[in-house]
Amino acid sequence: MRKMKRPLILEAIKKYAYRDVARFHMPGHKGLEEYAEIFHGAETDITELSFSGNLSAGKGLIRDAEEQIAKTLGAYSSHIVTDGSTAAIFAMVYAASLRGSKLIIPRISHKSVYNALKIFRMEPVFLPTYEKNGMIVQDVNSIGKLLNREKKAAGVLLVSPDYYGNVPFLEIAAEETRKKGKLLLVDSAHGGHLKFSAPHLYAGEFADAWVDGVHKTLPSLTQAAVLSVNDEDLEEDITEGLSLFRTTSPSYPIMASAEFGVLFAEWVNIDGFRRVFDLADKLLEGAAGRKYVFVKTADRCKLLLDCPASGLDAEALVKYLEKRGVYAEFSDGRYVVFMLSVLNVKEDFDKLRKTLIAYRRTKFKKADNDGKRPFSDFTPVRAVTYTEAVNAPYDLVEAINAGGRIAADNFGFFPPCYPVITAGEVFTEELAEALVKADNSFGVRDKRLKVVRERL
Numbered sequence: 001m002r003k004m005k006r007p008l009i010l011e012a013i014k015k016y017a018y019r020d021v022a023r024f025h026m027p028g029h030k031g032l033e034e035y036a037e038i039f040h041g042a043e044t045d046i047t048e049l050s051f052s053g054n055l056s057a058g059k060g061l062i063r064d065a066e067e068q069i070a071k072t073l074g075a076y077s078s079h080i081v082t083d084g085s086t087a088a089i090f091a092m093v094y095a096a097s098l099r100g101s102k103l104i105i106p107r108i109s110h111k112s113v114y115n116a117l118k119i120f121r122m123e124p125v126f127l128p129t130y131e132k133n134g135m136i137v138q139d140v141n142s143i144g145k146l147l148n149r150e151k152k153a154a155g156v157l158l159v160s161p162d163y164y165g166n167v168p169f170l171e172i173a174a175e176e177t178r179k180k181g182k183l184l185l186v187d188s189a190h191g192g193h194l195k196f197s198a199p200h201l202y203a204g205e206f207a208d209a210w211v212d213g214v215h216k217t218l219p220s221l222t223q224a225a226v227l228s229v230n231d232e233d234l235e236e237d238i239t240e241g242l243s244l245f246r247t248t249s250p251s252y253p254i255m256a257s258a259e260f261g262v263l264f265a266e267w268v269n270i271d272g273f274r275r276v277f278d279l280a281d282k283l284l285e286g287a288a289g290r291k292y293v294f295v296k297t298a299d300r301c302k303l304l305l306d307c308p309a310s311g312l313d314a315e316a317l318v319k320y321l322e323k324r325g326v327y328a329e330f331s332d333g334r335y336v337v338f339m340l341s342v343l344n345v346k347e348d349f350d351k352l353r354k355t356l357i358a359y360r361r362t363k364f365k366k367a368d369n370d371g372k373r374p375f376s377d378f379t380p381v382r383a384v385t386y387t388e389a390v391n392a393p394y395d396l397v398e399a400i401n402a403g404g405r406i407a408a409d410n411f412g413f414f415p416p417c418y419p420v421i422t423a424g425e426v427f428t429e430e431l432a433e434a435l436v437k438a439d440n441s442f443g444v445r446d447k448r449l450k451v452v453r454e455r456l
């Protein structure tokens with residue numbers, strides 16, 4: 001049988017963890033057993049020592065591990081990130097900001113993208129989207145036209161896969177950006193597994209730079225991410241971008257887990273994923289007979305249970321599942337999204353199947369709405385640019401006073417966390433009230449909304 005490559009960081013820190021040493025170095029828990037029990041992994045939580053390299057300096061053990069990751073992913077270079085995909089997105093947007101003052105993004109971009117635009121004073125140009133099965137999906141066909149129109153655009157930053165597993169046609173996007181000499185950046189926070197489960201969908205096949213949020217779909221610790229580059233000319237700026245935002249005290253367990261996650265996925269490869277997909281397919285076959293309607297998207301690691309189409313109230317179903325030990329990733333009121341990884345076992349699927357079957361035998365709450373996202377048909381009207389709005393003096397106002405005022409921040413309903421209204425667009429009173437009333441809205445501060453101060 002083929003052997004998995006040796007995870008360099010993990011081996012080094014494990015070796016150190018089990019040696020009997022007096023630790024006169026950070027962190028303060030000193031790797032003592034009792035802390036190891038409380039904070040799982042504390043034995044391996046070390047700092048930069050003579051043998052353990054340096055993430056910021058890009059040398060030694062960490063650099064070797066990054067080179068091994070890059071080779072495994074087929075990238076020009078890869079960078080381990082311990083501050084989530086967020087820090088990697090900041091680094092990518094920084095690199096873009098050196099090449100133009102605008103960036104083409106879909107409205108469904110993660111908040112880190114909007115925050116990075118704010119920091120680098122870049123203007124978003126929104127990529128057209130369309131609705132598919134109640135989800136907003138990216139339409140890459142107009143990228144060429146947008147790039148012709150927006151001369152100041154540094155390029156495009158797409159999300160692939162999105163929160164539901166939709167994957168835009170990256171090939172088309174890459175063709176257009178390459179033709180115009182612009183950047184194609186990809187937020188692949190949900191796509192770290194695709195290199196090994198569906199390589200034709202993998203961001204690294206098309207993008208100039210992309211982030212794999214390995215902690216989301218590979219066996220890596222929370223916050224582990226890998227930012228990779230295909231374009232040699234970007235390397236310097238990406239490295240600098242990372243150094244602006246990353247911690248100078250990176251967690252060794254997180255770094256080790258980032259490397260481990262990638263190597264593990266390569267090792268199990270498509271056969272490992274096929275095992276999970278076969279289990280998922282069996283579940284879906286059985287579910288169809290029980291009137292459970294699942295929707296498939298390109299990323300097979302996402303299973304979407306369409307609750308209204310199944311005649312079920314999403315919230316009540318989620319409560320029932322959780323009481324019986326089945327936790328989904330999220331529910332948006334229509335879809336309950338189950339996120340699979342290569343480590344899911346048959347028992348997980350059996351438990352889900354049995355619980356779904358049992359639920360049909362209860363007096364379950366039926367769907368009493370179509371599960372539409374609130375304000376999904378809201379047509380935003382822009383009054384000032386995004387950059388102007390996020391940098392303007394502002395007021396915090398109650399909903400009743402927000403109608404007609406210009407948003408100074410981004411607001412919406414989660415999950416997932418993408419905005420209905422972005423900075424620079426005009427509030428309606430109805431939207432303002434719904435945002436303040438909802439307990440799943442974001443952007444609202446203490447029942448008040450941040451709006452651009454009116455000039456007197």
Ligand SMILES: Cc1ncc(COP(=O)(O)O)c(C=O)c1O
Pocket residue numbers: 083084085086087110112159162163187189190213223225
């Ligand atoms: C699409 C997308 N991009 C980026 C991020 C940020 O990732 P992280 O939480 O690892 O910083 C998330 C997190 O949920 C996400 O869903």
